[in-house]
Every structure is written in structure tokens, then in C-alpha cells.
Amino acid sequence: xxxxxxxxxxxxxxxxxxxxxxxxxxxxxxxxxxxxxxxxxxxxxxxxxxxxxxxxxxxxxxxxxxxxxxxxxxxxxxxxxxxxxxxxxxxxxxxxxxxxxxxxxxxxxxxxxxxxxxxxxxxxxxxxxxxxxxxxxxxxxxxxxxxxxxxxxxxxxxxxxxxxxxxxxxxxxxxxxxxxxxxxxxxxxxxxxxxxxxxxxxxxxxxxxxxxxxxxxxxxxxxxxxxxxxxxxxxxxxxxxxxxxxxxxxxxxxxxxxxxxxxxxxxxxxxxxxxxxxxxxxxxxxxxxxxxxxxxxxxxxxxxxxxxxxxxxxxxxxxxxxxxxxxxxxxxxxxxx
Amino acid sequence: xxxxxxxxxxxxxxxxxxxxxxxxxxxxxxxxxxxxxxxxxxxxxxxxxxxxxxxxxxxxxxxxxxxxxxxxxxxxxxxxxxxxxxxxxxxxxxxxxxxxxxxxxxxxxxxxxxxxxxxxxxxxxxxxxxxxxxxxxxxxxxxxxxxxxxxxxxxxxxxxxxxxxxxxxxxxxxxxxxxxxxxxxxxxxxxxxxxxxxxxxxxxxxxxxxxxxxxxxxxxxxxxxxxxxxxxxxxxxxxxxxxxxxxxxxxxxxxxxxxxxxxxxxxxxxxxxxxxxxxxxxxxxxxxxxxxxxxxxxxxxxxxxxxxxxxxxxxxxxxxxxxxxxxxxxxxxxxxx
Numbered sequence: 001x002x003x004x005x006x007x008x009x010x011x012x013x014x015x016x017x018x019x020x021x022x023x024x025x026x027x028x029x030x031x032x033x034x035x036x037x038x039x040x041x042x043x044x045x046x047x048x049x050x051x052x053x054x055x056x057x058x059x060x061x062x063x064x065x066x067x068x069x070x071x072x073x074x075x076x077x078x079x080x081x082x083x084x085x086x087x088x089x090x091x092x093x094x095x096x097x098x099x100x101x102x103x104x105x106x107x108x109x110x111x112x113x114x115x116x117x118x119x120x121x122x123x124x125x126x127x128x129x130x131x132x133x134x135x136x137x138x139x140x141x142x143x144x145x146x147x148x149x150x151x152x153x154x155x156x157x158x159x160x161x162x163x164x165x166x167x168x169x170x171x172x173x174x175x176x177x178x179x180x181x182x183x184x185x186x187x188x189x190x191x192x193x194x195x196x197x198x199x200x201x202x203x204x205x206x207x208x209x210x211x212x213x214x215x216x217x218x219x220x221x222x223x224x225x226x227x228x229x230x231x232x233x234x235x236x237x238x239x240x241x242x243x244x245x246x247x248x249x250x251x252x253x254x255x256x257x258x259x260x261x262x263x264x265x266x267x268x269x270x271x272x273x274x275x276x277x278x279x280x281x282x283x284x285x286x287x288x289x290x291x292x293x294x295x296x297x298x299x300x301x302x303x304x305x306x307x308x309x310x311x312x313x314x315x316x317x318x319x320x321x322x323x324x325x326x327x328x329x330x331x332x333x334x335x336x337x
Numbered sequence: 338x339x340x341x342x343x344x345x346x347x348x349x350x351x352x353x354x355x356x357x358x359x360x361x362x363x364x365x366x367x368x369x370x371x372x373x374x375x376x377x378x379x380x381x382x383x384x385x386x387x388x389x390x391x392x393x394x395x396x397x398x399x400x401x402x403x404x405x406x407x408x409x410x411x412x413x414x415x416x417x418x419x420x421x422x423x424x425x426x427x428x429x430x431x432x433x434x435x436x437x438x439x440x441x442x443x444x445x446x447x448x449x450x451x452x453x454x455x456x457x458x459x460x461x462x463x464x465x466x467x468x469x470x471x472x473x474x475x476x477x478x479x480x481x482x483x484x485x486x487x488x489x490x491x492x493x494x495x496x497x498x499x500x501x502x503x504x505x506x507x508x509x510x511x512x513x514x515x516x517x518x519x520x521x522x523x524x525x526x527x528x529x530x531x532x533x534x535x536x537x538x539x540x541x542x543x544x545x546x547x548x549x550x551x552x553x554x555x556x557x558x559x560x561x562x563x564x565x566x567x568x569x570x571x572x573x574x575x576x577x578x579x580x581x582x583x584x585x586x587x588x589x590x591x592x593x594x595x596x597x598x599x600x601x602x603x604x605x606x607x608x609x610x611x612x613x614x615x616x617x618x619x620x621x622x623x624x625x626x627x628x629x630x631x632x633x634x635x636x637x638x639x640x641x642x643x644x645x646x647x648x649x650x651x652x653x654x655x656x657x658x659x660x661x662x663x664x665x666x667x668x669x670x671x672x673x674x
Binding site for chain 1: 407517551552553575579596597600
């Protein structure tokens with residue numbers, strides 16, 4: 001297994017990315033290709049004491065795509081950027097998967113334009129797992145596609161179902177449509193039409209799910225357009241951060257509370273970890289013809305290790321092959337492109 | 338000030354509604370009209386020891402709209418329901434405001450069809466205040482309109498701005514558009530077009546806001562369509578509930594944690610209260626030509642007291658008159674209805 005890592009993508013690049021890559025190599029044993037400015041990457045490797053480790057290779061790329069770049073323009077023009085070079089390596093068979101903590105929009109555009117979608121898949125989607133005290137609830141799409149068609153939501157449902165089976169090891173995923181109420185007629189026309197498609201699909205469709213209950217373990221796959229998915233994901237992140245910040249204030253105010261804080265510190269820490277996007281690791285770009293994993297922009301080394309593990313598992317899962325073989329069942333006659 | 342209360346609406350009707358009405362009358366001094374099945378209402382009043390309290394009047398209505406009713410059909414057909422009777426009373430000048438904890442969809446439909454919108458307002462909106470450690474951040478719309486036009490979002494922004502000034506006492510509200518990123522080009526076409534209208538509006542428009550930061554006090558009015566607003570509001574509710582449930586588990590596991598729990602109990606209780614929809618009280622239906630306040634479906638007596646207080650303040654705020662006088666500035670030439 002050979003994992004291609006965009007060494008220059010993310011808030012903590014290249015230091016934490018390279019550190020994570022070295023840790024992943026040491027603990028998981030995979031071969032790693034680090035793509036980025038050679039001098040920078042080599043400096044980081046030296047800092048990790050591994051300048052010439054066999055199994056870690058540097059592939060030079062002189063440019064970097066940053067968060068201010070327009071995704072489409074950046075992919076088209078920055079041919080020598082670490083992200084574009086990494087994706088071309090994947091396309092040409094130079095490795096089994098790409099991991100990047102760089103711009104989500106650019107990675108999605110790059111994966112679509114360079115690696116390409118699975119034939120018949122209308123849109124690639126981002127599908128992170130939300131914490132739910134169980135195996136997690138897969139949210140698809142969470143931001144790749146602001147505007148979606150009912151057919152695209154149907155495809156997201158099938159991809160989410162398969163991903164939950166293969167990667168989250170859920171035997172018979174309960175697939176739900178994110179909506180503003182549980183009744184069948186709820187939502188805008190997108191949700192109303194998608195509901196009818198999902199009802200007839202070969203899935204365990206359990207109907208609409210409201211945003212208030214997604215974390216409570218009643219559903220395994222949450223299907224939605226990328227705009228609403230982004231709102232859901234980010235408000236969970238923000239609310240958790242807001243509450244934990246307030247709890248921290250409570251636990252550091254006054255001697256009595258400080259003593260109490262010492263007593264529950266480890267347990268509150270575990271909760272914080274559960275809600276931390278860094279711990280979730282990576283998010284697969286579902287629908288792309290080869291494995292591309294988006295790591296969180298704020299990834300530190302541990303998140304990169306998780307993303308590398310996830311990339312390898314995804315490559316071995318047979319997900320892409322199964323979708324490719326079954327795409328005809330995921331189409332709606334006469335649907336717009 | 339005379340407040341009309343739908344005694345039969347909500348999960349805890351009529352007991353908690355009547356109890357709240359009595360408390361509101363006693364503590365705030367307003368006259369109250371309780372609309373509902375006379376025998377039921379009278380039984381509840383007796384339980385409160387106030388069968389013949391001057392200032393509390395019963396107006397009989399034999400029918401009830403429940404959560405399973407289709408909103409439009411229910412308003413059209415259940416002419417003798419407590420909600421329809423209450424709204425007709427308001428329309429005919431029998432009171433100054435309506436408070437209902439019944440079906441949101443039915444109340445909105447009823448307010449629109451019976452009381453009617455302010456002339457020129459395209460859609461009425463629900464605008465609850467989110468907790469943000471300050472005066473609160475007004476979310477408009479949060480579920481009334483699943484599909485919106487850019488002009489409607491512009492009107493929501495103006496109404497939200499005025500409501501924040503008059504009701505939340507924020508001198509110069511910072512108005513933001515909910516989006517999946519902070520950059521100007523973000524979102525679907527709705528957000529992109531609304532952004533351009535908001536940029537030119539006579540408002541302190543501070544650009545896009547992401548769902549992850551809405552609680553942190555940087556914005557005062559969050560403008561969005563009702564579908565996304567519903568996702569945002571409910572995921573904040575759900576995440577807070579999920580986390581507080583987990584914290585409770587932490588604090589009741591093991592002797593050490595139980596002792597710690599006793600020490601921080603009051604402070605954690607205050608946090609829980611801050612995130613509790615019951616404490617927020619009511620949400621005004623902005624854009625309706627007379628004051629209609631939606632109380633949370635799970636309202637207990639204390640939430641009804643808050644909603645009654647809010648109804649009276651809203652009636653006295655001059656909000657409706659100001660919107661009526663300035664509606665010409667809130668229109669977009671050639672916009673679809």
C-alpha cells in the first residue's frame with residue numbers, strides 16, 4: 001500500500017503533515033510519498049530524525065494552493081502545486097490513495113478534473129462521520145455541492161449506504177433524509193422529490209430525520225445537499241465548542257469548581273475528544289474513481305495518521321469497484337445532469 | 338394590554354398553558370383571554386384555584402388543531418378550533434396579541450390567511466433568538482418558509498434588524514447571511530444573489546457567517562431561508578442536548594464524579610437553562626399585521642409567561658407600524674412574488 005500525501009495542504013503544513021506521515025509509516029507500515037517543496041519537506045523530515053527513511057519518498061512540487069485561491073482557477077493554473085501533482089501521481093498509478101488537508105473546494109475540483117468521477121456518478125460528495133456514541137452517522141454530502149438534484153441525493157444515499165457497510169461495519173444501515181420535519185411532505189421540492197426516490201430505492205430508508213436527533217444513534221446515513229450538510233456539520237462543531245468553552249469557564253471559576261474540575265478532568269477530556277474534528281481524521285471523496293481523502297484543515301499529526309489509515313482501508317474496501325459495477329441502479333431516467 | 342392565548346396548543350395543553358396564563362396575569366398584570374374547550378379550560382383554572390379571577394376570560398372553541406393536521410387544510414376546515422378562533426379574535430380587535438404553542442405550520446398559515454401579512458411583505462418569518470452570552474443572535478427565518486427568494490431574504494434582514502433594535506435593544510445590529518463559507522461568492526444561487534442585495538441595503542451588513550461561529554457573539558441577526566434556519570436551530574438544540582446528556586452521564590458515574598457533580602451542579606444547571614428552548618419563550622411571526630407569538634411546542638408554564646411578556650413588549654414596540662411605513666425600501670424591482 002502506497003499513500004500519496006499532499007505535504008503542503010492545511011493550516012499546520014508542512015510540519016504536522018510530515019510528522020503525521022512519519023508516524024503513519026512507523027505505526028502502520030505503509031509506503032508514503034510526500035508531495036511538496038523538497039527543501040521544506042526535507043527540513044521537516046530532519047526534524048523528525050528520518051531524513052533518509054526507506055519507505056518515505058519525496059516528490060518535489062514547487063507551488064502551493066492556498067485557502068484564498070479560487071478552486072477551479074487554482075487547479076487549472078497551478079500545475080506544479082503539491083495538490084495537483086499528488087492527484088496526477090494517483091491518476092498515473094504512482095500510489096493507491098491521496099491524502100490532503102488542503103482547500104476542500106480545490107481538492108474536490110482537482111479530484112473531479114484530474115482523477116475523474118466514477119462513470120455515471122453525477123457529483124462527488126464529502127461524507128464525514130458524526131459522533132453518535134456508536135459507529136457514527138455518515139453525513140453525505142457535507143459541503144461539496146451547494147446545489148443538488150433529487151437524483152444526486154439518491155446517489156449520495158447509495159454511496160453512503162455502501163460506505164457505512166464497508167467502512168463503519170454497519171450491517172444494514174438506516175438511511176434517512178435530512179429535513180425540517182419527519183412527515184413525508186416536509187421540506188422544499190428537493191426533499192419532497194428525493195423522498196419519493198428514496199422510498200423506492202433498494203435501501204433501508206427510514207424516512208426524514210430532523211437536525212435535533214441526528215446525534216442520538218437512530219440513523220446511520222444522513223442524506224442531504226451540501227449546503228444543508230455544511231450547516232449541520234458546522235453547527236454541531238460550533239455548538240460543541242461553545243458549550244465546552246462555557247463548561248471550562250464553569251470549571252475554572254472559584255476554588256470549589258476548580259477542585260471538582262480536577263476530579264472530572266479525564267472524563268470531560270474524553271467528551272471533548274469525541275466532538276473534536278481532529279479526531280475524526282479524514283473524509284473520503286465518494287464518487288471519485290480512485291481514493292482521495294480530505295483531512296481536516298486544522299489537522300495535526302495524529303489526524304494525518306488517522307487519515308492515512310482511513311485511506312488504506314478505503315482503498316482495500318472495494319467501495320469504488322462496487323459503485324462502478326452497480327451505477328446503473330443509481331440513475332433516474334430523464335434526470336438533469 | 339389584552340393577550341389572547343390558544344389554550345389547547347402544544348404538548349402540555351391545556352394544563353401548562355392555563356397555568357402559565359394565570360402566572361402571567363398575576364405577575365405581569367395583563368388581561369388574558371383563554372381560547373379553548375370551556376370545560377377543559379375551567380377545570381385547569383380550578384386546579385390553579387382561580388375559577389373566577391377577574392382579568393382572565395374564557396372564550397369557548399370546540400375543536401383543536403393537532404400536530405398531525407395538514408396546516409392549510411386545518412386552518413380552512415377547523416373553523417371552531419382554538420387557534421382559528423384566537424386568530425379571528427385578534428383580527429377583529431378582541432385583543433392585542435395572540436400566543437400559541439400549537440403547530441408552527443398551522444399558526445403561520447392561520448396568521449397569514451386570517452390576520453394577514455403587512456402589505457408588501459412577501460413572507461412572514463419566524464425569528465427566535467439564539468443564545469450567545471450576550472443579547473442573543475436573532476435567526477430569521479427558522480422554518481416558516483422552506484423555499485425563499487433573494488428578495489424575501491432581504492426583507493427578513495430588514496425585519497430582523499428592526500426586531501433586534503426594538504426587542505433585543507441592540508443599537509446597531511450586525512446583520513449576516515448564513516452561508517457555507519465566509520467568502521462573497523459562497524453558497525448556492527440564493528445566497529449569492531441575496532449577498533448582493535444585502536450589500537446595497539441600508540443595514541450594517543457584515544457578510545457571510547458560518548454555522549460554526551453563530552453562537553460566539555460576532556453577529557446579531559442571522560439571515561437565511563427557513564429550511565437552513567431550521568437545520569441550524571435544531572442542530573444547536575440537538576447538540577446541546579446530546580452533550581449535556583453525556584456530561585450528566587460523566588457526572589453520575591463513580592463516587593468521585595458524583596461528589597464533583599454536587600460542587601458544580603448549579604453552574605451546569607445555568608448552562609443547561611441557557612441552551613433550553615423552553616427558556617427562550619416565544620418567537621414572533623415577523624411580517625404579520627398584528628402580533629402573533631409562537632411559543633415552543635414543549636412549553637411549560639414558565640415558557641408561556643415568557644411568551645406573554647414578549648407578546649406585550651412586541652405589541653408596544655411599534656415594530657409593525659415601522660415596517661408598514663418603510664416597506665417600499667424593502668422591495669426589489671421585478672422580483673418574483
